[in-house]
Amino acid sequence: MDFSIKACDWSKGAANGFLNGKADVVVIGVFEAQTLSGAAREMDLATKGLVTRVIKAGDMAGRAGTTLFLPEITGIGASRVLLVGLGKQDVFNQKAYGEAVRAAWRAILGTKIAQVAFTLAQLPILERTGDWAVRTAILALRELTYKFTQMKSKPENGTRALKKVVFSIDPADEKAAKVAVKQGAALANGMDLTRDLGNLPPNICTPTYLGQTAKKLGRDWKLKVEVLGQKQIEALDMGSFLAVAKGSIEPPQFIVMQYQGAGSGKSAPAPVVLVGKGITFDSGGISIKPGEAMDEMKYDMCGAGSVFGTLRAVAEMGLKINVVGIVPTCENMPAGNAVKPGDIITSMSGTTIEVLNTDAEGRLILCDALTYAERFKPSAVVDIATLTGACIIALGHHNTGLFSKDDALAGELLDASREAVDPAWRMPLDDEYQDQLKSNFADVANIGGRPAGSVTAACFLSRFAQNYPWAHLDIAGTAWKSGAAKGATGRPVPLLAQFLIDRAGQ
Known part of the structure; x- marks a missing residue:
C-alpha cells in the first residue's frame, strides 16, 4: 500500500x-x-x-x-x-x-x-x-x-x-508528515510481525522457530544475531531459565539481536536493551492451569514478539540509536523431570530462588536475561512480559502496567505511551512489597501470594536489575484479545518504538 x-x-x-x-x-x-x-x-x-x-x-x-x-x-x-x-x-x-x-x-x-x-x-x-x-x-x-x-x-x-x-x-506540517508516513508504515510492519508471531499456533511457533525468525530478521535488516542453545545456556549458568525449560522436549533458545543505528565500537553510545518473555506455550507446569482458554497461553510469548516487532520497525525507520533485543524462549510444560513447587534453583546472578508455583515462570526466565543484559552496559533496560493475571485484575485490557523506580525512565515511557496512543499506567514498586517474597529456605521466593501479585512479580525482577535504569511492562491485559475478536494486538510496539524515536531525537 x-x-x-x-x-x-x-x-x-x-x-x-x-x-x-x-x-x-x-x-x-x-x-x-x-x-x-x-x-x-x-x-x-x-x-x-x-x-x-x-x-x-x-x-x-x-x-x-x-x-x-x-x-x-x-x-x-x-x-x-x-x-x-x-x-x-x-x-x-x-x-x-x-x-x-x-x-x-x-x-x-x-x-x-x-x-x-x-x-x-x-x-x-x-x-x-x-x-x-x-x-x-x-x-x-x-x-x-x-x-x-x-x-x-x-x-x-x-x-x-x-x-x-x-x-x-x-504546508507547515509537510516535512514532518513525510517522516510520519515512513514511521507509520514501519510501525505497522513491526506490529504485523508481532501479531503474526503471537497468532501462530504453539506447535509451529516454538523456541526454535523464534530463533529462526531472529536470524531471518538479522539477514533482512542487517542485525547482529546470536541464538544460544542448551549447552551455551548451561555454560552461562542460567539455572533459573533452564529450570523452566526442563519439562519440555522443545529445546530452549536464548536470542540476542543487536541493531547498531548509532554505530559500533568503543565510542558508540550505550544501547537500550529490550528483554521479551518468550514462553511459546505456558501450561503452568506442575502447577497446571485450568483447561478453559488454555489455548490462549500460546500468547505468553507476546513480550518476545513485541521485541521482534520493535526491532523491525526501528531498523526500517533507520533510527540513529543502538538497541539490543534479548529473548529467553522455552515452553513451560509438566513432565517427570519438570521443576516442582518447593524446588530451589540458582539464577545466573547466583541468587537462589524457592519455586513456590511453577506457573510463575516468566520471572524465572527473565531474571537470567536481566543479568545477561548487564554486559552491554545499557543506558536503559525495559522488559516486556505477559507476566501476571493480577495486572489484568488491576488495569483491565486498556492500560499496560508500568513498573520502575527510575522516575526519568518511567516518565519517558509514559510520554511515549501518550504520543503513541498505546496507554500505560505506572504502578507502585515500594520496598515494602519485597517482604512478601521472603523465603525460609532460599534468597527469595518466586511468588508473594495473591495480594498485589503484579507488584510483587515486578519486585522480584527488580532484584536482578540493580545495575542500570530499568522498567518493566506487564502486558498480560493488552497483548491479545479473547472471544470473538481473539488475536494478538501488536502492543506495546507503538509505545516502545515511540520511546526509541524520542531517545534517538527523531
Whole structure:
C-alpha cells in the first residue's frame, strides 16, 4: 500500500489542485452543526453546493462515526465523495479523530476503491499535529486490513482493492508528515510481525522457530544475531531459565539481536536493551492451569514478539540509536523431570530462588536475561512480559502496567505511551512489597501470594536489575484479545518504538 503527502492550503481556494487529482474517492469531514470550512468548504464550492444540500436534507448531520458516499460527482477529479461525521468541533480530540478515521476506512474497505484522497489528517485535532494524524490514520488502516490466514487451507480474504492513499496536509506540517508516513508504515510492519508471531499456533511457533525468525530478521535488516542453545545456556549458568525449560522436549533458545543505528565500537553510545518473555506455550507446569482458554497461553510469548516487532520497525525507520533485543524462549510444560513447587534453583546472578508455583515462570526466565543484559552496559533496560493475571485484575485490557523506580525512565515511557496512543499506567514498586517474597529456605521466593501479585512479580525482577535504569511492562491485559475478536494486538510496539524515536531525537 502506497502512502504519500500533498501540501494543501485550503485558504487559497482549490488547495494546489488536490480535489482535481486522480482518485476514486475524496474523504471529507463534516462537523456537527458547524459552518463548512477548509476542505469541506472547498468541496462544496467545487460541487456547486452539493455538500450543503446533503446536510440540509438531513442525509449527513455530522454525528460522530457516521459516513455517507456521494456517487457520480462532477466538478472534481474523483467520481465519489465520502462524507465522515466528526461530532462537535470544540471537543474534537484524538479519540474522536481515531473514531472518524476508522469509520472512513471501514466504509472504503467495503468497496472496490483503489485510490483515496484523504483530508481528515488536516482537521483541527485538540493538542495534536498533522504528522501525528497521518501516522494514526496509517496505523488504523493497517490494523483494519490485518488478517491472520496463514494456517487456513483456503484463505478467507483475497487481495485488497485499496492501493494508494494521498494525505492532504498543511504546508507547515509537510516535512514532518513525510517522516510520519515512513514511521507509520514501519510501525505497522513491526506490529504485523508481532501479531503474526503471537497468532501462530504453539506447535509451529516454538523456541526454535523464534530463533529462526531472529536470524531471518538479522539477514533482512542487517542485525547482529546470536541464538544460544542448551549447552551455551548451561555454560552461562542460567539455572533459573533452564529450570523452566526442563519439562519440555522443545529445546530452549536464548536470542540476542543487536541493531547498531548509532554505530559500533568503543565510542558508540550505550544501547537500550529490550528483554521479551518468550514462553511459546505456558501450561503452568506442575502447577497446571485450568483447561478453559488454555489455548490462549500460546500468547505468553507476546513480550518476545513485541521485541521482534520493535526491532523491525526501528531498523526500517533507520533510527540513529543502538538497541539490543534479548529473548529467553522455552515452553513451560509438566513432565517427570519438570521443576516442582518447593524446588530451589540458582539464577545466573547466583541468587537462589524457592519455586513456590511453577506457573510463575516468566520471572524465572527473565531474571537470567536481566543479568545477561548487564554486559552491554545499557543506558536503559525495559522488559516486556505477559507476566501476571493480577495486572489484568488491576488495569483491565486498556492500560499496560508500568513498573520502575527510575522516575526519568518511567516518565519517558509514559510520554511515549501518550504520543503513541498505546496507554500505560505506572504502578507502585515500594520496598515494602519485597517482604512478601521472603523465603525460609532460599534468597527469595518466586511468588508473594495473591495480594498485589503484579507488584510483587515486578519486585522480584527488580532484584536482578540493580545495575542500570530499568522498567518493566506487564502486558498480560493488552497483548491479545479473547472471544470473538481473539488475536494478538501488536502492543506495546507503538509505545516502545515511540520511546526509541524520542531517545534517538527523531
